[in-house]
Amino acid sequence: MTACLDDLTTAGTVASGHTNPDDWAGLSAAATRNPSGVPGIQVDGYFPDTSTSNTDNGWNHDAQFVIRLPERWNGKLVVTGAPGTRRQYANDVLISDWVLAQGYAFASTDKGNDGATFYDDGSTPGGSIREWNRRVTQLTRATKAVVRQRYGRAPRRTYMVGISNGGYLTRWQLENRSGLYDGGVDWEGTLFRAAGPNLLTYLPTALRRYPAYAATGDPAAHRAMIAAGFAPGSEFLWPYHYSYYWDLTQRVYREELDPTYDGALKAGTPFCPAGTGEAGCDADYRYASRPAAVHDAVRSVQLTGHLGRPLITLHGTLDALLPIRTDSDVYDRLVDRAGAGRLHRYYRIAGGNHVDGLYDTYPDRLRPILPCERTAFTDLTRWVERGVRPPRDATYPRPTAGDLVNSCRL
Numbered sequence: 001m002t003a004c005l006d007d008l009t010t011a012g013t014v015a016s017g018h019t020n021p022d023d024w025a026g027l028s029a030a031a032t033r034n035p036s037g038v039p040g041i042q043v044d045g046y047f048p049d050t051s052t053s054n055t056d057n058g059w060n061h062d063a064q065f066v067i068r069l070p071e072r073w074n075g076k077l078v079v080t081g082a083p084g085t086r087r088q089y090a091n092d093v094l095i096s097d098w099v100l101a102q103g104y105a106f107a108s109t110d111k112g113n114d115g116a117t118f119y120d121d122g123s124t125p126g127g128s129i130r131e132w133n134r135r136v137t138q139l140t141r142a143t144k145a146v147v148r149q150r151y152g153r154a155p156r157r158t159y160m161v162g163i164s165n166g167g168y169l170t171r172w173q174l175e176n177r178s179g180l181y182d183g184g185v186d187w188e189g190t191l192f193r194a195a196g197p198n199l200l201t202y203l204p205t206a207l208r209r210y211p212a213y214a215a216t217g218d219p220a221a222h223r224a225m226i227a228a229g230f231a232p233g234s235e236f237l238w239p240y241h242y243s244y245y246w247d248l249t250q251r252v253y254r255e256e257l258d259p260t261y262d263g264a265l266k267a268g269t270p271f272c273p274a275g276t277g278e279a280g281c282d283a284d285y286r287y288a289s290r291p292a293a294v295h296d297a298v299r300s301v302q303l304t305g306h307l308g309r310p311l312i313t314l315h316g317t318l319d320a321l322l323p324i325r326t327d328s329d330v331y332d333r334l335v336d337r338a339g340a341g342r343l344h345r346y347y348r349i350a351g352g353n354h355v356d357g358l359y360d361t362y363p364d365r366l367r368p369i370l371p372c373e374r375t376a377f378t379d380l381t382r383w384v385e386r387g388v389r390p391p392r393d394a395t396y397p398r399p400t401a402g403d404l405v406n407s408c409r410l
Contacts, residue, residue: 001044001057008068009097011036018042019066020056023082023089026357027163029368031405034093035101040070043146047138051113051121054087062121064088065109065139068096069150074103077147077155079140079181081111081132083164085118085252095161098374105155107143109135111165116248119256120266125297128256129192132165133172133301140173140180157385160184161377164322164354168192171303171311171331178308183384185377186313187369188322188354189331194299197326200257200287202228203250207283208274210242229326236365237320237353245321245354247271250282258294261285305334307343310383312376312390316352316369324348332393345390347376347410351398359405367398371408379410 005012011034013019046054049063056064066088078099082090087110096106111132113121121128140158148154160181162170167189174184192198205228213221226232251267262268262280274283287294315328332346351367353359359366382388391410398404 003042004040005042006039007036008038008040008042008070008100009034009036010092011097013042013092018044019089019092020087023056023087024091024093027083027090027355028093028370029356029359029405032093032356032368032370033406034097036097038070038100040068040100041150043067043069047112047135047142049112053113053115053117054110056087056089056110062110062114063112063135065107065142067143067146068100068106069147070100070103070105072103073105073151075153075155076103076157076159077105077107077143078159078161079136079143080106080108080160080162081136081166081169082108082114083162083166085114085116085165086110087114091163091166094163094370094373099161099377104159105143105147107139109139111135111169116252117266119252119259125257125259125293126300129301132169133176136160136169136173137177137180140177157182157381159377159380159384161187161373162189163187163373165190167313168303171307172301174309174311175304175306181309183310183380184312185373185380186311187373188315188319188328189313190322191327191331192298192302193330194295194302196287197229197330198287198298199249199253199322200285200298202230202323202326203246204283204285204287206230206238206242206246207250210238210246211273214239214242229323230320231318231323231325234318234320234323234353236362237318237358240358241320247282249321250285254282254285257297258290261290303331303334305331305336305338305340307335307338307340310343310380311335312345312347312380314347314349314352314369314372314376316349316354316367317395318351318353318366321354345376345379346393347372347391348395350395363404368405371404371406372396372410375408375410
């Protein structure tokens with residue numbers, strides 16, 4: 001399905017029905033400024049697939065994608081995949097609007113399965129996540145062909161950018177399909193490691209120990225949370241994450257990677273209390289003691305650090321869903337051990353958390369990461385195209401003044 005639009009950015013596509021605001025709700029701070037007025041062509045479509053949870057465009061068909069081709073093209077392409085279990089329009093405000101205004105063609109995929117039951121696509125353990133990587137590769141190749149058809153030549157540069165699961169996709173593509181890309185920006189990418197850490201090694205601790213900390217301030221429970229990887233100073237974010245993120249994330253990813261744990265149940269019992277003896281309770285989950293097949297499933301989607309193209313990683317120090325100590329700190333060490341440190345820059349953003357939308361609730365304590373991602377992307381292109389090396393790895397303090405929502409110096 002193609003459409004010639006006066007404006008490919010969300011300023012135009014919301015009104016014309018060529019995006020879905022539900023896909024990107026809550027991901028950005030309310031005061032985020034985005035460009036508009038970019039005419040061009042939008043292509044919506046899907047690849048053959050058997051899962052049907054994505055209802056965008058009335059197709060009831062997963063493996064959906066969107067490609068945007070600006071009228072004034074700069075000769076380059078940006079590819080991304082949806083964060084979390086969202087759909088193909090999830091990056092419209094965070095990535096698409098901004099890169100389109102600079103002349104980039106843009107493509108995004110729903111990763112081939114979406115929603116809270118993404119695991120239920122009939123594949124073997126880990127198969128839904130493996131499909132994410134396959135769909136990004138598929139879309140990148142297809143978009144290059146579309147670009148050549150539209151402009152008469154292939155893109156001279158192709159970049160991969162993503163947040164959360166999209167950051168994982170960026171890491172994986174630059175490790176395993178690096179010939180398709182010139183570089184990437186990874187914003188708090190999810191880390192899967194068979195030997196740990198991974199989501200299943202620390203989220204059960206949060207489900208077991210947070211209720212006691214919330215009820216009484218139990219020091220032992222607090223120490224357990226910190227030992228699991230959650231950052232000191234992030235405690236004010238824990239109630240929200242317990243209510244909306246930790247339980248659901250643990251259950252659905254555990255179902256994807258370890259479906260036998262809860263027998264015939266699908267993704268266990270929500271907010272199952274620890275220590276009650278209930279079979280398949282995710283608060284009692286112990287990844288280290290699970291069968292080898294579970295670790296093999298994680299191994300099939302794990303990251304290694306063997307980068308083949310330049311990558312800039314950003315991660316907030318107060319991330320309470322993917323704690324920085326169990327994620328990007330670890331990934332940076334993996335890259336160094338793999339001998340690819342010269343291709344990697346790692347920036348820790350003090351006060352950053354997992355979604356910029358929470359800045360509106362805690363403007364005195366948090367900092368949006370989006371403006372830092374935009375600065376990092378500019379630095380990446382200079383690195384790739386002009387040989388200007390970005391700043392060394394660093395932790396950037398939260399500014400005490402200025403427009404935190406729309407500016408960031410690295």
